[in-house]
Amino acid sequence: MGARVITITSGKGGVGKTTATANIAVALAELNKKVVCIDADIGLRNLDVVMGLENRIVYDLVDVVEGRCKLRQAMVKDKRVPDLYLLPAAQTRDKTAVSPQDMVKLTDELRPDFEYILIDSPAGIEWGFRNALAPADEVIVVTNPEAPAVRDADRIVGLIEAEERKIPVSLVINRAKSEMIRKGDMLSVSDVLEILSIQLLGVVPEDELILISSNKGAPLTLDDRKAPAGASFHAIARRLTGEKVPLDDLKPPGGVLRRLARLFGASVLSVWPVL
Amino acid sequence: MASLFDRFLGRKEPSSAQIAKERLKLVLVTDRSNLSPDQIRAMQREIIEVIKRYIEIDELQVQISVEQREREHYLVADIPLQRNRSYGALEYPDSPPTAPDSRGRSKSNKPLIDEPPVSSEDTIPHQPPS
Numbered sequence: 001m002g003a004r005v006i007t008i009t010s011g012k013g014g015v016g017k018t019t020a021t022a023n024i025a026v027a028l029a030e031l032n033k034k035v036v037c038i039d040a041d042i043g044l045r046n047l048d049v050v051m052g053l054e055n056r057i058v059y060d061l062v063d064v065v066e067g068r069c070k071l072r073q074a075m076v077k078d079k080r081v082p083d084l085y086l087l088p089a090a091q092t093r094d095k096t097a098v099s100p101q102d103m104v105k106l107t108d109e110l111r112p113d114f115e116y117i118l119i120d121s122p123a124g125i126e127w128g129f130r131n132a133l134a135p136a137d138e139v140i141v142v143t144n145p146e147a148p149a150v151r152d153a154d155r156i157v158g159l160i161e162a163e164e165r166k167i168p169v170s171l172v173i174n175r176a177k178s179e180m181i182r183k184g185d186m187l188s189v190s191d192v193l194e195i196l197s198i199q200l201l202g203v204v205p206e207d208e209l210i211l212i213s214s215n216k217g218a219p220l221t222l223d224d225r226k227a228p229a230g231a232s233f234h235a236i237a238r239r240l241t242g243e244k245v246p247l248d249d250l251k252p253p254g255g256v257l258r259r260l261a262r263l264f265g266a267s268v269l270s271v272w273p274v275l
Numbered sequence: 276m277a278s279l280f281d282r283f284l285g286r287k288e289p290s291s292a293q294i295a296k297e298r299l300k301l302v303l304v305t306d307r308s309n310l311s312p313d314q315i316r317a318m319q320r321e322i323i324e325v326i327k328r329y330i331e332i333d334e335l336q337v338q339i340s341v342e343q344r345e346r347e348h349y350l351v352a353d354i355p356l357q358r359n360r361s362y363g364a365l366e367y368p369d370s371p372p373t374a375p376d377s378r379g380r381s382k383s384n385k386p387l388i389d390e391p392p393v394s395s396e397d398t399i400p401h402q403p404p405s
């Protein structure tokens with residue numbers, strides 16, 4: 001069988017790739033999937049900090065590629081869930097220390113032992129993105145409901161579509177604020193879908209608990225199932241496993257008329273079957 | 276799409292989200308096609324010139340737009356033909372039946388020509404070059 005390699009990318013920085021990678025990885029592990037995440041952001045690693053594993057790192061991705069250690073030695077096990085590992089990025093090297101071929105080789109070595117390999121891509125469309133894309137079976141594009149992030153997401157989707165091999169792409173809209181959307185001051189889910197025209201994987205609301213969880217190094221999906229963003233990431237993980245989870249992640253406050261208005265505003269969703 | 280409800284909710288001005296969406300659509304046409312807004316306008320003018328060499332058209336009625344179906348863009352021209360007065364037998368119906376659109380699920384029919392003007396001279400894109 002072998003693992004599915006899923007790359008999480010965005011174009012624009014700071015939209016929530018690392019947050020999404022950590023939370024989806026933990027959520028998948030809680031579903032008893034065998035998961036490894038790879039931090040491909042060499043030189044700017046932070047998946048380790050978001051996951052709370054920074055103190056246990058001995059070797060990193062570049063050490064593996066350059067033969068200073070075995071792949072297994074560099075993998076940090078997350079003891080809070082059954083089967084989750086992190087392969088950290090190197091902090092003191094630059095992106096060119098790893099090539100796309102290295103990434104393919106590395107993931108091929110991991111495939112037999114895992115079900116999901118999640119790759120946290122760096123921002124941009126250069127070397128690091130190429131590294132993260134090379135081994136991908138699927139790509140998750142993360143965006144925020146704001147014009148610059150959506151524009152960059154479109155660029156990334158264009159680049160992925162231009163690849164010779166066909167790579168399925170799905171979208172996570174992160175940091176949605178239902179109140180602002182309701183007031184017409186934030187692009188709605190259907191606005192973003194109309195523009196990007198790719199499969200929607202999930203919508204994650206703005207949630208202060210995300211910040212608190214990364215302060216603590218404990219992804220929200222680890223324990224707080226009631227946190228809005230945590231629930232969304234759980235739903236995303238279940239959709240990845242093939243389960244049909246309805247998209248009610250964004251429950252708008254307000255009366256019947258407003259809910260009706262939202263319903264109409266989101267009508268595009270009906271022709272965009274959720275994964 | 277939300278405009279009816281916007282009015283319902285007492286809003287008249289386009290919301291900032293609507294403005295963002297329109298701006299995004301426009302900038303993505305140029306991003307995706309690798310053509311500048313000026314080049315797109317020039318192309319429109321030339322298309323109209325070519326068509327005029329063959330048939331009579333009312334330039335002011337011409338609408339050239341970019342339609343998005345899934346992730347493909349289509350250049351779509353709506354060109355009403357002028358009635359040919361000297362050819363009495365052929366009659367154009369006053370309102371031709373409009374074919375139902377069956378093609379695409381996410382369609383944004385956006386006129387290129389009525390977009391926010393880049394500069395004042397661009398405001399009348401259909402003007403034939405004098």
Ligand SMILES: Nc1ncnc2c1ncn2[C@@H]1O[C@H](COP(=O)(O)OP(=O)(O)O)[C@@H](O)[C@H]1O
Pocket residue numbers: 010012013014015016017018019020123174175176204205206207208210211214229
């Ligand atoms: N849903 C969310 N709600 C609130 N804050 C968020 C959310 N998602 C991400 N953030 C915050 O946004 C910042 C950037 O997130 P990060 O995952 O590091 O982005 P990227 O990896 O794309 O650069 C972080 O401070 C993170 O805590």
Ligand SMILES: [Mg+2]
Pocket residue numbers: 017018019041046121122
């Ligand atoms: Mg990051």
